[in-house]
Amino acid sequence: MVTPRISADTGVCVSSGMCAMMVPEVFDQREEDGRVVVRREQPPPELADRVHDAVHSCPSGALRLDED
Template sequence: MKVTVDEDKCCGAGTCVMVAPDVFDQREDDGVVVLLDVQPTADLHESVREAANMCPAAAIALDEQS
């Protein structure tokens, strides 16, 4: 799995950080998503999928083939 984020779409809700804190963080100044792990290990895939599905701005994209 390969994860990408669109910082321009991010609204700073922080849902991704709550669901998958090993993969996502937020910038201190504006709350925009920070991607910590582009290719998370298999044990994190379920939480990353949940974070992407819950993102209110659809700012997280997943490539399941990578």
């Protein structure tokens, strides 16, 4: 199983850091404003469940899974 590609809209991000806390292997935050940084756009399959949970837990809806 291949993990869907992750995209982030930093203009919508509210810098909560939930994604970075949930899956630090995939998400980080910018030093200057705390907005999301996607470290791995297509993470390995073993992280799929955690990534899915992080994306759906984003309070601003800034994260998206592109499943094509």
